[in-house]
Amino acid sequence: KPECCCLSASTGNMDGEEFTMLDALNKVTACYRHLVIALGSTSDSQNLREELKKTRNKAQELAVANRTKLTALLKDKNISKDDRAEYERLWVLFTSSVELLEVDMKRSLEIGQDFPLKVPTRHLIQTGMTGSTTTVAARAMSVQNMKYEADANIDTVDLKELETEIAQVDQMMEEMEMKVQVAPWAVEAKQEAGAELKSTVSVGNSSVGVISICEEEPKETVEGETGLMKVFAGIIFTGVLLIAGILGYLVVNL
Amino acid sequence: MTINTLSQDGVQRQQMPCLTKMERMIISMQDPDMGIKLRNQRLLITVIPHKCSISDEEALHVGQLFVKYGYIYPLKEPRNLILKADDSSYRFQTPYYWMSTRWPASELDYAIYLAKKNIRKQGELIEYEKECYNALHKRINHTWDFVVMQAREQLRASKQRRKGDRIVLECQEQAYWLVNRPPVSPEHYKLTTLTKNTIAITYCAVKYNQIFFLSCLFFLARNRVKSSICLESYVKYCEQYQPHDPIMQGCLPSNPWITDDIMFWNMNSETVALPTKLRVERWSFSFMELLNDQMGRKEFLTYLEKEFSAENLCFWQACEDVRHGETAKIPEKVDEVYKQFLAPGASRWVNIDSKTMEKTLEGLKRPHRFVLDDAQMHIYFLMKKDSYPRYLKSELYKNLLARAIVPQETKKSVFPFMRRQRHSSPSPALATQTAEDDGKAKYSNSNSGTASRL
Numbered sequence: 049k050p051e052c053c054c055l056s057a058s059t060g061n062m063d064g065e066e067f068t069m070l071d072a073l074n075k076v077t078a079c080y081r082h083l084v085i086a087l088g089s090t091s092d093s094q095n096l097r098e099e100l101k102k103t104r105n106k107a108q109e110l111a112v113a114n115r116t117k118l119t120a121l122l123k124d125k126n127i128s129k130d131d132r133a134e135y136e137r138l139w140v141l142f143t144s145s146v147e148l149l150e151v152d153m154k155r156s157l158e159i160g161q162d163f164p165l166k167v168p169t170r171h172l173i174q175t176g177m178t179g180s181t182t183t184v185a186a187r188a189m190s191v192q193n194m195k196y197e198a199d200a201n202i203d204t205v206d207l208k209e210l211e212t213e214i215a216q217v218d219q220m221m222e223e224m225e226m227k228v229q230v231a232p233w234a235v236e237a238k239q240e241a242g243a244e245l246k247s248t249v250s251v252g253n254s255s256v257g258v259i260s261i262c263e264e265e266p267k268e269t270v271e272g273e274t275g276l277m278k279v280f281a282g283i284i285f286t287g288v289l290l291i292a293g294i295l296g297y298l299v300v301n302l
Numbered sequence: 303m304t305i306n307t308l309s310q311d312g313v314q315r316q317q318m319p320c321l322t323k324m325e326r327m328i329i330s331m332q333d334p335d336m337g338i339k340l341r342n343q344r345l346l347i348t349v350i351p352h353k354c355s356i357s358d359e360e361a362l363h364v365g366q367l368f369v370k371y372g373y374i375y376p377l378k379e380p381r382n383l384i385l386k387a388d389d390s391s392y393r394f395q396t397p398y399y400w401m402s403t404r405w406p407a408s409e410l411d412y413a414i415y416l417a418k419k420n421i422r423k424q425g426e427l428i429e430y431e432k433e434c435y436n437a438l439h440k441r442i443n444h445t446w447d448f449v450v451m452q453a454r455e456q457l458r459a460s461k462q463r464r465k466g467d468r469i470v471l472e473c474q475e476q477a478y479w480l481v482n483r484p485p486v487s488p489e490h491y492k493l494t495t496l497t498k499n500t501i502a503i504t505y506c507a508v509k510y511n512q513i514f515f516l517s518c519l520f521f522l523a524r525n526r527v528k529s530s531i532c533l534e535s536y537v538k539y540c541e542q543y544q545p546h547d548p549i550m551q552g553c554l555p556s557n558p559w560i561t562d563d564i565m566f567w568n569m570n571s572e573t574v575a576l577p578t579k580l581r582v583e584r585w586s587f588s589f590m591e592l593l594n595d596q597m598g599r600k601e602f603l604t605y606l607e608k609e610f611s612a613e614n615l616c617f618w619q620a621c622e623d624v625r626h627g628e629t630a631k632i633p634e635k636v637d638e639v640y641k642q643f644l645a646p647g648a649s650r651w652v653n654i655d656s657k658t659m660e661k662t663l664e665g666l667k668r669p670h671r672f673v674l675d676d677a678q679m680h681i682y683f684l685m686k687k688d689s690y691p692r693y694l695k696s697e698l699y700k701n702l703l704a705r706a707i708v709p710q711e712t713k714k715s716v717f718p719f720m721r722r723q724r725h726s727s728p729s730p731a732l733a734t735q736t737a738e739d740d741g742k743a744k745y746s747n748s749n750s751g752t753a754s755r756l
Contacts, residue, residue, distance in 0.1 A: 074451050075458075075459075078455035078456045078458070079455075079459045082456065085398045085399070085471070085474075086396070087397065088397035137447065140445060140447075141447055144445045144448040145452075148410070148452070159397045159398065162325075162329075163397065171329045171332045172332065173332055173396060174332055175396045175474065176466075176470045177466075177470050177471070178464075178467065181463070183462035183463065184462045187459060188459075232445070236444070237443050237446035237447045238447055239447050241439040242420065243450055244420055244421050244454060245420060245421065245424065245425050
């Protein structure tokens, strides 16, 4: 059955606000990773450290909000099977996002420690990146322009905060695993291989407009397969019945 | 400041020391005064700074390592991860993409990268990348939605940067994945590895079958003895040795383990003046018995000296020394033996047949522990067949046998409570029956001393 997916390149089953929250978390995680990649290179600066901090905090807020919402949904016993499968899928999305975020946070701590900014000779790696990352951070924070109001020694101060935040995220993930019993490997993804090509997002194209696509989900083959199996089973069953009947008849008559 | 770099299985990972060293070198290369000279790269209309090239004077080898581990990546031929000593350009990799044992490249990241590439190239991935993509789609299918979402978002985030930076980002990521997931050409793999493997396997199989067949032949051709005959000889052996067995026969003067009296050991030591009768009798059982007993060996040597064939025994002893001695001293020992016993015109030349002599002399060129085995065996059998029976019939032996002492059994003290009890540690299981045990001990004590025939 065909499924129409519309909106600015977010696909999958629309589930209202849960999905928009997850989408936001996903966006912020991607931007955070982008910023961490710039750490230690020539585009590293005090501003970048502040951007990292703000993005990180936003990501954590979103993560907490998502977690409360999803845990509430999953703990509800009165949801239908389909709904439950859907929520489990969202849960897997959520956990993957938070795991990625956690790894990036730990790496940013490591790189931040290795490349301090307030030293007489900075040894930042000359990677060829010269532009600033303000636009990326602005996208993450969903603002037009970033405001920079931090102190000059943010690189050292922030690292301590980062440590505590990493510990918090670790704890949150542990709690999540304890409280919600979802088997991630049992979740089936909705996207097929190559699904990302269905949307016309390309590097050269700088406009991110509203695109609506109708994509057919190839469920027929799957259904066809299950139908075949059923027919096969039926044939075998009738065959066994026949044989049993014949044997019984022979036993009675001989 | 320590942070728990715990991986998913809870193991604390450390960065490999070689990678830490390389990191430090890379960082020091960034020094504006002492570091590497950097220039601008021109790509049509964009100018990207910070490209460098390695010249002959600099350590080419270290540079090779840098490229191999991904700290530097080439700009012209990104798939060719080698360092060229010409004018080709390279660029430094950002610290996030440095190789790290603490943060190994994960499958999820690779999937996201491939998805991004798929979008950028509109589905035109390279063969091996397509295969990896499909394999990953199967393996981490449960997070595939996340992969797609994240790929799209990351591309959108990178679009916010300038063109030059975007190119650098792409190059960086590509270089990272070329290092961490090197391409394997499928045909090449199939052709060379598979055929090599099959050839190797068939050769091994043939060799193994050969060896198996030969060993089967060898085992079939082994000498077999009927169990009736074997058991007969076993019975004979037991009968012969029974009077000499301390447990079956009891030992004179007294069993040291029971009475704590070590006279038995003193009387049977190697350097005693007169041996016990039982000991001398044992020498007549077999040649090996005689040789294993030091005193017996000495006596035999005196006898052989009278017969002017002492060099046989000396040679045999020297060969034993080589066989059981230190490996480092083997060459010199073998040399000594050769000079003393085997060289033509040696002082104590031993009579070995020509065939064995030839073989031994051949082997002496490459001396090892068992090179003198054949010669030793020959001499051993010579002695056993010839000298040994004559020794047993000789006056020397008979005199010694007559002179050998039979130790007296230690007198038991009349009063039972004066007897020394055995000093065995109490078994915890019998802790409650100590009284009974004492009685039993006294009973067995009196039994062991008398030579009661069973």
